[in-house]
Amino acid sequence: MCRKRLQKALKQRCRQKCHMGKKKETSSNSFIILIAEMRNGLKYQIKFCSHFDSTGTSIIKDLFNTNIVSTTKCRCDQEISRNSSSLLFTLVYPDCQIQGLNKPMQIAFGEVLRSSMCLEHTTQAWCESCGKYQPTVQSKIVKCLPDVLAVNCQVETQKDFEFWRIQQEIRAEAKRAKPDEGKPAAPAGLTAADRGPKPCRYGNLCTRKDCRFAHERDRVNDIDDPQEFLGLGHDNIAPWVPPGLCLTLDTERNLCVQELCDDDDSVSADTSTVAYYELMGVVAEIHESKVIGSHLISCVKVGKRYHQRKTGQMRNRWYLFNDFGVTSIDKDDARVFNLDWKVPCILYFTRKDISKRFPESMKNPVTSAPLLEEASLAKSCAQVISFKPLQQNELPQAGDLVGLDAEFVTLNQEEAELRSDGTRSTIKPSQMSVARVTCVRGQGSDEDVPFIDDYISTQEQVVDYLTKFSGIKPGDLDVQYSSKHLTTLKSTYIKLRHLVDVGVIFVGHGLKKDFRVVNIVVPPEQVIDTVQLFHLPRQRMISLKFLAWYFLGTSIQSETHDSIEDGRTALKLYQKYEEMRKEGEDFLEAKIREMYEKGRTLQWKTLDGELEGGIPADILQEIQ
Numbered sequence: 205m206c207r208k209r210l211q212k213a214l215k216q217r218c219r220q221k222c223h224m225g226k227k228k229e230t231s232s233n234s235f236i237i238l239i240a241e242m243r244n245g246l247k248y249q250i251k252f253c254s255h256f257d258s259t260g261t262s263i264i265k266d267l268f269n270t271n272i273v274s275t276t277k278c279r280c281d282q283e284i285s286r287n288s289s290s291l292l293f294t295l296v297y298p299d300c301q302i303q304g305l306n307k308p309m310q311i312a313f314g315e316v317l318r319s320s321m322c323l324e325h326t327t328q329a330w331c332e333s334c335g336k337y338q339p340t341v342q343s344k345i346v347k348c349l350p351d352v353l354a355v356n357c358q359v360e361t362q363k364d365f366e367f368w369r370i371q372q373e374i375r376a377e378a379k380r381a382k383p384d385e386g387k388p389a390a391p392a393g394l395t396a397a398d399r400g401p402k403p404c405r406y407g408n409l410c411t412r413k414d415c416r417f418a419h420e421r422d423r424v425n426d427i428d429d430p431q432e433f434l435g436l437g438h439d440n441i442a443p444w445v446p447p448g449l450c451l452t453l454d455t456e457r458n459l460c461v462q463e464l465c466d467d468d469d470s471v472s473a474d475t476s477t478v479a480y481y482e483l484m485g486v487v488a489e490i491h492e493s494k495v496i497g498s499h500l501i502s503c504v505k506v507g508k509r510y511h512q513r514k515t516g517q518m519r520n521r522w523y524l525f526n527d528f529g530v531t532s533i534d535k536d537d538a539r540v541f542n543l544d545w546k547v548p549c550i551l552y553f554t555r556k557d558i559s560k561r562f563p564e565s566m567k568n569p570v571t572s573a574p575l576l577e578e579a580s581l582a583k584s585c586a587q588v589i590s591f592k593p594l595q596q597n598e599l600p601q602a603g604d605l606v607g608l609d610a611e612f613v614t615l616n617q618e619e620a621e622l623r624s625d626g627t628r629s630t631i632k633p634s635q636m637s638v639a640r641v642t643c644v645r646g647q648g649s650d651e652d653v654p655f656i657d658d659y660i661s662t663q664e665q666v667v668d669y670l671t672k673f674s675g676i677k678p679g680d681l682d683v684q685y686s687s688k689h690l691t692t693l694k695s696t697y698i699k700l701r702h703l704v705d706v707g708v709i710f711v712g713h714g715l716k717k718d719f720r721v722v723n724i725v726v727p728p729e730q731v732i733d734t735v736q737l738f739h740l741p742r743q744r745m746i747s748l749k750f751l752a753w754y755f756l757g758t759s760i761q762s763e764t765h766d767s768i769e770d771g772r773t774a775l776k777l778y779q780k781y782e783e784m785r786k787e788g789e790d791f792l793e794a795k796i797r798e799m800y801e802k803g804r805t806l807q808w809k810t811l812d813g814e815l816e817g818g819i820p821a822d823i824l825q826e827i828q
Contacts, residue, residue, distance in 0.1 A: 214271050214504050234748055251430040262263050264291070267562075268354055271347040278331040278340045297318045308370045313445055314461035318357065321346055346459050349451050349479040352563060353553040365543050368444065373543070377443035443539035445483065449553055453477040466535070485552035489525075491545045499528045500549065503538035554820040570702045574695060581683050582690040589689060590768065591642075591657035598648060602707030605646025605732075605778070607771035610718040611674035613639045613666045613681070621772045637662055637671075638722050639676045640695050642767035642774060645704070646711065652772045658696045659688040675764040702726055712774045734777045738796055746803065748773060753810040754799050755780050 268291040276612055277283045295316055300308045315350045324343040331338045357615075359365060395511040404410050404417035448464030454477070464480070474785045504524045511519050522538045524531045541548050555561065575594050580587060600606065618634040643656035662681055679685040712718065719726055735745050738755075749761045752773045760769050783794045 212569075225312040230401040241646045243487050247287060265289075267351055267352045267369055268292070273345040273347055275343050275345065276329060276340050276572060277343075278334065278338050280331065280335040280338070282331060292354045292356050293317070293321050294358050296323060297364055299363075299365055300370055308374065310374045311371065312462045312463060313371075314449065317449070320458055321461075322812075325501075329618050332633060339650075343459060345457050346453065348459065348476070349453065350357065351480055351555050351558055352451070355551040355553070357548040357551065359543070359547050359549075365547075368541065368542055368548070369441075371444040372441035375444060376440055379442050385430050389679045403673075441540055443536055445486075445539045445548075445551060446541070447483050448534070451479045451481065451483040480556045481553035482553065483539070485550075486548065487550040488541065489547045489549055491547070499527070503533065505538075518577060540790075558809065570698055570703055570705060574699050575599070575702065576656070580689045580691065580819055582686040582688065583684055586687050587689070588687050590629050591654040591689070592650060594655045598650075600703060600706050600708045604708045605775065606703060606708045606710055607644035607652075607775040608710045608715065608718065609642050609770040609774065610638055610722060610766040611640040611670075611676055611765065611767050612636045612721055613662075613670060613674060613676055614668040615662075615664050615666060617667055635702060636721055637664070638693065638696075639681060641700070641722070642771050644701075644771040645766065646709075646775050652775065654768050654771065656696075656699055657688065658699075660693050660696060661686075661690050669766060674764055675766050697722070697724065701821045704730065711778050713751075713770065713777075732778055734781070737778070737781050738799065740793075740796060743800060746799070747808075748777075749811060750803060750808060751777055751799075754802060759810065 235574060257661060270290050272288050272290055273285055274288055275285045296319065298311060298319070300311055302309055322344055324341065325793045326336050326339055326341050326824060328334075329340040329342075331340065359368060392497050404415055410417075422431055444461035447466045450462040450464055452460040452462070454460070462596055464482075465582075482505070484505045488501055488503070489498050490501055491498045501520055504525060505520055505522050506521055511521060522533050522535050524533045524537075572594075573825075576596065595598075613636065614634055615637050616632070616635040618629055618630060619632040620630045622627055637660070639660055639662075641656060641658050641660070642654050645651050659676075659680055661683055666678075666681070669680075671676060678690050681690070698721065701724065704724065707730065709730050709732055710726060711734070715726075715731055715735045716732050718732075734748070734751065736749055738746055748770060749759075752758050752760050756773070756776055758773070760773055781792075
């Protein structure tokens with residue numbers, strides 16, 4: 205079916221080119237264009253179908269899909285219909301400033317959404333019956349209602365911005381005209397002292413220091429609501445987006461959209477032609493400055509079951525997700541957009557009975573398959589395999605020990621300036637990227653044998669390989685020249701994600717920074733950090749090299765760092781720590797204090813005379 209539609213569209217496209225007469229192409233040129241367009245069409249079909257399984261279904265399609273009938277009707281009454289589907293609806297804004305009206309017209313969000321979903325417009329198109337281009341009416345009819353209604357706001361032009369601004373201001377004006385609900389009435393019989401001083405007739409231009417009248421500048425330090433003072437509060441703009449919707453399809457498939465309130469109790473059970481939705485997610489763009497640019501944030505309505513598990517209270521609450529920051533916000537803050545710095549992007553409405561329509565059981569898509577065997581991206585024939593992949597009978601279980609170490613490279617150097625008072629200010633911090641991740645077996649017949657030793661391929665330019673501290677050399681991350689086991693960051697991340705989900709215990713030195721750069725969250729009970737095991741309060745952090753020399757009697761990191769060596773050393777140090785702890789807590793603390801005394805005596809130098817790579821151990825630990 206896709207191929208037939210594609211062929212028909214290509215034939216129509218070529219026919220349009222011939223009839224337009226803008227270019228006189230030879231038959232060979234037309235054939236070349238036809239082949240190029242056929243190739244692009246096939247690429248699109250392959251890309252589209254790759255998102256679905258062999259049965260043609262996916263959870264995204266089940267949740268977001270809406271069946272649509274697109275109709276094209278010529279004025280000769282020839283009508284062509286075709287079935288299609290849509291995962292997203294884009295809002296098309298009407299003109300709310302009509303000539304002849306004194307003020308802009310108030311237009312409901314539901315009306316804009318209905319006209320956008322059932323879009324109808326007139327355009328010039330080729331008519332087979334007439335044999336020429338004719339004005340045709342193209343319309344869309346919604347056949348079914350989705351479980352998740354995704355709305356693309358598409359606020360791009362100045363006209364779109366003005367439409368949103370006007371509609372929010374109209375609703376704010378209507379809200380101010382109504383009596384305040386929920387606010388206590390002002391007590392009768394207020395005196396002049398209770399009301400405060402009268403405003404000064406000169407305003408902020410007043411120069412009298414002993415003026416007893418009120419000035420606007422005097423209210424700056426007595427602000428109860430900073431948003432209201434800055435003009436960002438809800439008194440200037442009010443939400444245009446409703447908290448809920450009711451979509452209805454009648455017998456003739458005409459769509460009706462009704463807006464619902466938070467406290468609307470008239471909601472009945474959903475049917476195939478009636479669906480009740482609530483706003484569950486908002487994606488907005490935040491404009492910071494021309495230098496910094498903009499970024500996206502999301503506001504999500506978290507359900508009652510989550511809060512019941514956390515606090516024991518059955519309630520819904522909105523949360524703002526801004527990068528790593530998560531903040532609880534008011535329900536109106538998610539629907540109010542100050543277009544100077546906050547622009548709406550996508551709105552998500554979900555059916556109120558969606559939990560009944562879909563099972564809540566979650567299936568973890570991360571499996572153990574990548575741990576068993578994986579091909580390298582490196583094209584060099586002289587590859588060196590430095591690890592032994594896991595076998596099916598030795599997959600990690602909960603509580604297994606895994607030695608972990610990661611190495612990094614620098615993509616951007618730190619930008620800093622020296623102030624006049626001698627202090628150093630960081631303008632832009634350095635950007636580091638993970639370059640190598642190693643996992644070592646902590647038990648079994650192959651103990652101390654690595655099962656992951658991935659070099660992460662990167663397309664970005666590396667400004668510093670930090671070879672002395674990372675062991676990474678130029679060319680190790682290049683697909684064309686690397687002799688290492690090269691893979692992608694996503695592939696390595698999936699392996700680590702599976703290990704975390706299984707419940708293994710990671711043993712390493714300075715793992716906090718490793719996890720932060722890799723961008724993975726590991727529960728504290730699954731982390732054993734040797735830098736914390738051998739640390740006394742209010743004392744310096746000890747490097748892995750000195751700990752290995754003092755407790756294990758081995759010399760590591762003689763020339764460069766090797767993540768396999770560091771992972772094995774961390775495992776042995778943990779074993780040494782457990783041996784000393786079996787002797788008693790007092791014995792363990794005494795041994796650690798002896799190590800500190802020895803370190804101060806030697807100025808933290810090992811007997812080979814090298815000073816922890818030439819830098820203090822606490823800084824070295826941050827690099828590792």
